[in-house]
Amino acid sequence: MSNSTVTHQASVCYHCGDKLPAIKLSFDEKDFCCVGCQGVYQILSENNMCNYYAYNDTPGQRIKDDGHFEYLDEASIITQLINYKDKENSIVTFYIPAIHCSSCIWLLEHLYKINPAIFSSRIDFLKKEVTISYKHENVSLREVVEVLNQIGYEPLISLQDVVKEKGNSVNKQLIWKIAIAGFCMGNVMLFSFPEYFGLSALEKEFQYLFAWLNLAFCVPVTFYCARDYFTSAIASLKQKFVNLDTPLALIIAVLFIRTAVSTIFNDGPGFGDTLTGLVFLLLMGKWVKQRTYHHISFDRDYRSYFPIAITTLKDNREKPVAISEIAVGDRLLIRNGELVPADAILMKGDAWLDMSFVTGEAEPQQKVLGEIVYAGGRQMGEAIELEVVKPASQSYLTGLWNKEFYKTDFKKRTFNDSIAKYFSIGVFVVAFAATGYWLWQNDSAKAWSAFTAVVIVACPCVLALSTPFTLSAILSVFDKKGFYVKNTDAVEKLADLDTVVFDKTGTLTSTHNSEIRFEGNLTPGEKLLVASLLYNSSHPLSRQVLKVLNPSKIYAIAKYNEVVGKGIMGVVNGRMVYAGSKRALPFEVNMVSSKENSGVHVMIDEVYKGCFSVDQQWREGITSLIGDLSEDYDLKVLSGDTNKDEQMLKAVFKPSTPILFNQSPHQKLEAIKALQAREKKVMMLGDGLNDAGALKQANFGVAITDNINNFTPGCDAIMSGSSLGLLPNFIQLSKDGLTTIKISFAIATSYNLIGVYYAVQGTLYPLVAAILMPISTITIISFTSLATRYFARKNGLK
Amino acid sequence: MNILYFLIGCSVLVALVFLGAFFWALKSGQHDDIYTPSVRILFDDEVKNVTDEKSDNNHISD
The missing domain is CATH 1.20.120 (Four Helix Bundle (Hemerythrin (Met), subunit A))
Structure with missing residues (x-):
């Protein structure tokens, strides 16, 4: 969107703008990176909607998996989702995170071209919402969502949408x-x-x-x-x-x-x-x-993380059921990439659960039959069957939200409230002194006018104005740099902290910029063999490795066999190639690699070649960030992961910094509470559900995310991962903001003293008050905005 | 100068009409989305093909 004058370049996908892989798809003389992108283009061109590509270059988004929307056929779920229904028409509003440019607006407001039964659709761009009116005789809600999904705009339908609050x-x-x-x-x-x-x-x-x-x-x-x-x-x-x-x-x-x-x-x-x-x-x-920020929600809880419905099995028939209606004893079917919504026992299938968001462990865990699977894990691999042991609202994970142990008494009074007391006392002393003097002089008329005049002229309206104006100016500086603070009160809290606690996975490390590394040796020819094998698999790891290999050609494959969740094998060019997890290798291997449980291990013709492993990468600027912060703050690391990265962390942090591993969500919460019990004011930085309790308990909780629209747990501020290095500057600016407020208070007081001089004499003419008030207000507002600008520049945030 | 009484009444009345107009606009949601209409207005009308008969009949009407 930024440089729309640049015409379409041949080396990127026409739809999504990703770099083209060596094997590209071509259609209509346009190049695409994957079948998904090509599919969207086909739909749009069939429906005469190629204007989509005219307003912006490569406006599309890569399509993820096909969604399962069977649950949208359930009448009980439909009534929860739609806003309005009459005999012919239904109206529904969806939140679509993918909305990002004018092409999106154009496309989504022309849905009627794809299906005339969807007769109207209106976008609210800033809220990323689309309101769709459709004839429910001709098209079902499920079909509407499927149309959206087909063109790459999958709506985010979560439990929290169902209980939409009208906060407006x-x-x-x-x-x-x-x-x-x-x-x-x-x-x-x-x-x-x-x-x-x-x-x-x-x-x-x-x-x-x-x-x-x-x-x-x-x-x-x-x-x-x-x-x-x-x-x-x-x-x-x-x-x-x-x-x-x-x-x-x-x-x-x-x-x-x-x-x-x-x-x-x-x-x-x-x-x-x-x-x-x-x-x-x-x-x-x-x-x-x-x-407020329309597009960001700071009060998300587990309800917006979980999907709205899940497939259950009853008498060998699949039936979608709303999460809230899941009862103990229900049989659940969890497909690849789906979330486990409730604590349950594994009954069938091979469970590999990615619990990184829940526990902070980076690597997927395998569960055996009969073991308890906690809610929040994401299944990687084949579909599994589970039997529910606890309803979703009482699971181990959601328990973190339901407990009533969170702070309220820790809440610090704002500068305004703490000064209001002294201010009021001062005004009353002066007012009563003036009244008393004039009564002593036997001039009751003057006593009355002096009393009222003092109260009027000593108005603390400047206090009530300088704080919001200064802090909201700071908020807008922050939000330009990718730091979204919940409200102005939170900015004041940010200025008054002495301890910073970090989570590791997803906070200090980035899950998105993970780097694929190969341990072992592969000749270029062998690389082609491996790539040809991986080409047939849709497993996310295979796709990632394939992207790194970027092969120039693909061989045909014979005897292809995929054991879901374990690995794939096949005969390429007459040679047997195997790729997958270590435990499922067809032969015993003496392991040279440290990656026991993770990575893609490769064997060619009974010879172990090595392993592709996904390395977590440290976010940029971590070292300088830690260096800056450790001067003024106590630091601490609470990681839910194993201690495999201890050496790397020790190198970055001071030796005296406590670094704790294998922390459960409750231990993290208790650690924050223990710090607060020692009168510490704690800032917590975290990303996952496992930090949710700690984020909420901390005096200032910051959720780190690589995509602002992704799920983040409830917190005081959301920060995009790339801005983490600026944290000391953010804190400094909030401190400078408080200084600005105090200076403006001093300015206002000097104005008030002039007014009080006239007021105690009982000679305050209304005109003087009417002029004095706007002048002091204008002075203060211009002072605060100039000072904020100055401080923002000083802190390198402008 | 008595006409001033009438004029003052008129001015208050006119001001009240404008206040009412603002409330009407607020209530009917004209201030809810202040960004999207500015983009929407820039889209070109499509050139109608001869073969394309009915797609525009269902054009957004509100």
């Missing part, structure tokens, strides 16, 4: 309030202008009318727009605690009462303009604070 309504109400406050503010300003410029005798007759109109506009602002401040203030006072809303509510109340009193007794103009302006600005600050 709160935000909408805030916009209503802002609109009303802004409307009232504009009108009040209009009616206050004559007062500012001085009224001639002729205009005096309008003064009464203007005052009443202003009061009328103040009523909705006070009682509707500013309502939250009153409820929040009352709630916090009940808990004998002062938050920032308490003085704000007091000021709004005083402003309103004083405006009402001066209007009713017709003694001079009220503070209507200050009141409406204040509420409008406060709500704007609130709105800035609430900005």
Whole structure:
């Protein structure tokens, strides 16, 4: 998308833009990297939809396996998924992670060309959602999803979609309030202008009318727009605690009462303009604070990791069942690449489970018949049958979410709340001192006006504004660099940490950039033999190795035999070639390699040739990152994997750093708790479900991922793997942000002191307040945005 | 100058109409997706083939 002027290059796949392998597919004079990409092109060209390729070069995505969508025929699942249904039409909304460019929008909004029964589809690009309306007489939900899958846009249908929460309504109400406050503010300003410029005798007759109109506009602002401040203030006072809303509510109340009193007794103009302006600005600050990322969810739990349904076997018949309806004793059928949704006993088949996301172990584990298989593992190999021993919601893994042991008492009060108390006390002391002085002077009118004026002029609105504006500016700096923080409060927490805990697999190492290495010797001719054999297998490892070998030609193969999950063999060019796991080798081999259980081992004609192994790669910049962090922070490593990488970790970390291996998810959680019990403020970096408990418990949990749209456990921030090296800069910027807030507070205080000087004398004219407030607000907002820019540049983030 | 009373009433009324229009737009979802329409408008209309008879009948209507 970035350089759309570059025309299509011959060396990449026309559909997905991947580099073409040596054996490429050609169709319509276009080159494709795989059958999947070619298939999509065929469908699109048959339906006259090649415009897809006109808007962007290589807009497509590589197709993964064929999905199983049988469960979408179940009426109970359909009713959970669709938004609306009448006699003819159904409407459904899907989340499609693959949406990334304008071609996607074009294609998905022209689905009716492929199947006219899908008569309308609308995309929300930022949310990556498509809303599809279809005639359910002519096309089923399953067929709709299959059409999407065929063209490479498989929707992500997870359990969490079923229980979609409508989180948007709160935000909408805030916009209503802002609109009303802004409307009232504009009108009040209009009616206050004559007062500012001085009224001639002729205009005096309008003064009464203007005052009443202003009061009328103040009523909705006070009682509707500013309502939250009153409820929040009352709630916090009940808990004998002062938050920032308490003085704000007091000021709004005083402003309103004083405006009402001066209007009713017709003694001079009220503070209507200050009141409406204040509420409008406060709500704007609130709105800035609430900005969220539409496309990222920070509160994911196991429900969005698991699929929505799974195949069960009943009387030898396959039947899809919703995960929530799985009962103890059900027989499950798990195909290659599918997730085990509940703790179960292996009944049939050869289970090789990739548990890396659950336990952190990098290599797949083999399970024997009768052994318990924990939920969350992904089956690699042939289909297996399991018998459920615990329902999905009570499995070992989901237990991590359900427990109620997570922090709340660790939550630090924000800078604003901690200063609000002293602020309120200060204001009251000055206000009562002024009142007392004027009462002592026997001037009760002045006492009243001095009291109200002090409260009004000492408004902490700058505090309420500088924090959201500064922190949201920092958030947008972060998100340009691939670091997505949940909200502005989390930025404050980021600045106040002293311990950093790392997970290993997927956090310090990257699973995506894994490198295939061959231990042993293969001549170019033998490489071709191996490649020809692997060409016939669809196992992910075979595809990976084949990509590395990149053969120039492929021999025909005879007597091909694939033992799923173990290996493949066949006769190529008259020679017997075998590739697969070590345990399944047809002959005993003296192992030279350290990779006992993993890798693709190769034998040609009864001679062991060696092994292709997948090495995990350390993420870039780890060494300098650890070096930077260890100066200011206590570091710790909690790995769920075995200690095979201990030497490499020891080389990177300081010798004093505790490095623990074989940590279960619960041990990780306990380790974080133990640190917190020693008054440590812990940042946890992790990626998998096995870190979910620790991420949630930590003061600041960061989920590392290579693809922002992938599943990540619930956390305070999501970071893309490539940005990990910038972590010290991120932390420094958040600290600088807090400095900015403190400086702006000092600036605001100096403005307030000027106002208070007039206020204690009881001579604060409404015009002064009406001018002082916007000036101080403008100063603060421009100061915070300039300071944030400056600090971002200083920290190398701009 | 009494006409001013009438004019002030008018100005408040007009302002209220605009406020109402904003709420209507907010309620009908015009602010929900503020990015996609800007892309959608750039797509060209397709040149109709003679053989292609009915695909455009089902064009998105809302």
